[in-house]
Amino acid sequence: MNRNILNFVITIVIALVLSLFMDWYSVMVASLITGFLLPLKRLAVFIVPFLSIFILWVVYSYTLGSSNDFILAEKIAVLLDLKGNTTLLLVITGLVGGIVGGVAGVLGKQLSTLFSKD
Structure with missing residues (x-):
């Protein structure tokens, strides 16, 4: 398997496992690691x-937001002066992560x- 793909997959798996026990x-x-x-x-x-x-945080944020019809995400997007744009909020969240x-x-x-x- 390509080293880049292996690193990509293992990073996501380790991040998911560690997120059960640690913060952001x-x-x-x-x-x-x-x-x-x-x-x-x-x-x-x-x-x-x-x-x-980026992909992990966007997907995770989307699943959390979709469970409540993005009510909280819209309020946070208004607070951040994004005019309620939840898609832009998800992208910014992914960029930070x-x-x-x-x-x-x-x-x-x-x-x-x-x-x-060496």
Whole structure:
């Protein structure tokens, strides 16, 4: 299996498992672990964890919001001056999580480089 796809899937699985026991920062731990154990190269170091956490948070936010017809999401979108646009709120939520996951993935890669015996 391609290393990028493997990192993508394992990041999502670890983030889901850790989210049962930890707060929102569990995605950072998941991206750091996969970045350390499965180091990627070049731009994929940031992009793969970014996309995995982005998709995870958007899907999770959508499932939580759809269970109550996005009532709370609309109110939060009004508070954030998004004019009640819940789709934009979901995208912003995914971007925040994706950036956090991507930065943690880069940190994991740097730690694996630091501790390598080469």
